[in-house]
Amino acid sequence: MVSLSGMPGPRLLLLALVTLLGGCHCQQSEAERLRSRVDSLRVHVYLAAKIAVVEDDDPDTKAAHDAVMAGVASLKGDGDGMSAADATNLVKAVFGLRERGKALAQTQDDSKMSPVLPRLTNQAALKDIDLPTEHALLLTGMVLLASQPAAPVPVPKEVMLYEAWMTDPAALSPGLRDGAHLGRAIAFGDNGLCDMAAAETAKVDLDEEDAKAMSTFLESLTGKAGSVGAAESKRMTAGLHSLAHVTLGKCFLRRGKVEPGLAAFDQALTSAGDAGLSDDQLAAARAQIAKLRDDPKAFDDSFLRGPLEEKVLRHLESAPSLEQLQKSEAVTAVAHFLGATSRAIDRGRDALPDADWLDEAKSRLDR
Numbered sequence: 001m002v003s004l005s006g007m008p009g010p011r012l013l014l015l016a017l018v019t020l021l022g023g024c025h026c027q028q029s030e031a032e033r034l035r036s037r038v039d040s041l042r043v044h045v046y047l048a049a050k051i052a053v054v055e056d057d058d059p060d061t062k063a064a065h066d067a068v069m070a071g072v073a074s075l076k077g078d079g080d081g082m083s084a085a086d087a088t089n090l091v092k093a094v095f096g097l098r099e100r101g102k103a104l105a106q107t108q109d110d111s112k113m114s115p116v117l118p119r120l121t122n123q124a125a126l127k128d129i130d131l132p133t134e135h136a137l138l139l140t141g142m143v144l145l146a147s148q149p150a151a152p153v154p155v156p157k158e159v160m161l162y163e164a165w166m167t168d169p170a171a172l173s174p175g176l177r178d179g180a181h182l183g184r185a186i187a188f189g190d191n192g193l194c195d196m197a198a199a200e201t202a203k204v205d206l207d208e209e210d211a212k213a214m215s216t217f218l219e220s221l222t223g224k225a226g227s228v229g230a231a232e233s234k235r236m237t238a239g240l241h242s243l244a245h246v247t248l249g250k251c252f253l254r255r256g257k258v259e260p261g262l263a264a265f266d267q268a269l270t271s272a273g274d275a276g277l278s279d280d281q282l283a284a285a286r287a288q289i290a291k292l293r294d295d296p297k298a299f300d301d302s303f304l305r306g307p308l309e310e311k312v313l314r315h316l317e318s319a320p321s322l323e324q325l326q327k328s329e330a331v332t333a334v335a336h337f338l339g340a341t342s343r344a345i346d347r348g349r350d351a352l353p354d355a356d357w358l359d360e361a362k363s364r365l366d367r
Contacts, residue, residue, distance in 0.1 A: 030193045037191060038162045039105050042345050046159045047101030047110075048094045049341040054114040064093035071340030072120060087343055094344045105162065120337055123329040125220040132171035139163040139183040141334030144326060147243070147313055153339045160187045169203070175213030178204045182240040189247035194255060197248045198264075206237055206274070221328045232319060235275050239316045242271035246304050253299045265289045265304065272312050281311055 028036075052064035067089045074086055104110055115134040117126045129137070142163060146155040164187035169180040181200045189197035211234040218233065249264035266289070269282055285307035292298050316322050325331060 030188075030196050034161070034165060034188075034191075034193055034196070037158055038165055039102070040158045041098070042156045042158045043105045043162045044098045044101040045094055045345050046156075046162070046341050047104045048097035049101075049337070049344065050113065050116050051097050051100055051104075052094060053116045053119050053337075056119075061097065063089075064097055067093035068340055071343065072336045075336045075339045090340065090344050094341070108166065110166070116337065117330065117333055120333040121329040123221070123223070123333075125223075126330060126333075132168055133173075133176065135163055135167040136169075136172055136176050136180045136183070137330055138334055139167050139187065140179055141331045142338065143183045143186055143240075144331060145335055145338065153335050154342050155338060156342065156345065157187075157191060159338075159341075161191050164188060173213060173217065174210050175215070175217040178206065178210055178237050179214065179240065182237070182244045185244040186240075186247050189244070189251040192251060192254065194248065194251040194257070194260075197244070197251055198260070201241070201244050201248060201264075201267075204237070204241055206234060206241070208234070211237065218325060221325060221330050223328070236316060236319065236322060238271050238274035238276075239312050242268045242275060242312050243309060245271060246309055250299075250301065250303065253296070253303070258296045261299075262289065262293060265292070268304070268308060272308060275312060275315060277311060277315055281315075282308070285311075 048064075049068050052061055052068045055061040056065040067086070070086050071090045074083065104113075110131065113131065115126075115129050115131055117129055117134055117137065126137075139160065142155045142160045145153050146160065164184040167180050167184055169177045169184070172180055181203045185197045185200035188194075188200065208230065212230040214237065215230045215233040245264045245268035249261045249268065252258075252261035252264060269285060269289070272282055272285075273279075285304055288304060288307050292303070
């Protein structure tokens, strides 16, 4: 009889199987890897929550709708947040719709869905929003939330990647296109999709007319006319351009592609200057990049975090218009919706441990 003592547990065996099946991973295109990453439990639950929000008149989803809306409401104001009972109801209701969320993730077709933001806020600017614009706003809101040092809401990488995948800059008004390209670049680069991220950054032109259009749109979100000038819109875009290139550079360096990575870091410096940072403020970042040129092995994930990323973020956050945007109903609605769905994902993880763990195994193979 063969002894089973000392044999690896089922999860180790599953990892071995995934690794073996992933042997052809190097042959996968970035588009194929993107599809694999968004077909995850976290995205399925996120989309299930979207379905619950918009289908409030369907008896089959009414309980889920009420649970999600109660979860969102519990995160508003200065209360203690979601109660244990609300969390339990939310998990049960949303996980019950996860198969429908899975179908949405796999088809990349939500054309029959209604936008969720008008259900979450009464802001006039969002009343008649279309799906392409909503995807772009959800992506932008996630980028803003994830960029904060003490992020008030966890932003799952797969969920941000899904919204990047669904965002089509060509379908947007001129004022949103640059921001959409940069949001996609950050999401793609952060998930190891370097070539796709580079393609997005190349499409940003920082055009004056686009800056004016962006200014008008941002003012509609803040609700304050004259709160965001075209010059400030351009500086904000330049700041995001810098952050996107830092993400792109790190993506390339993780892949061992030193020259494209260095070129991305050089562009990040240039864009940071366009955003308003002085030469003195950029001196440490410039020195760190010079050191990397001499010794590529000096790279790690903390590279440029303090000398450049944090300085760009602080510079952007010092602009009154960005503070107003972060406090706008649109971004707040995204934060509350993400907060509710993140809690459903976290608290419901034990219900499907193998599926959640398989997502993590797939993620490791993608690195």
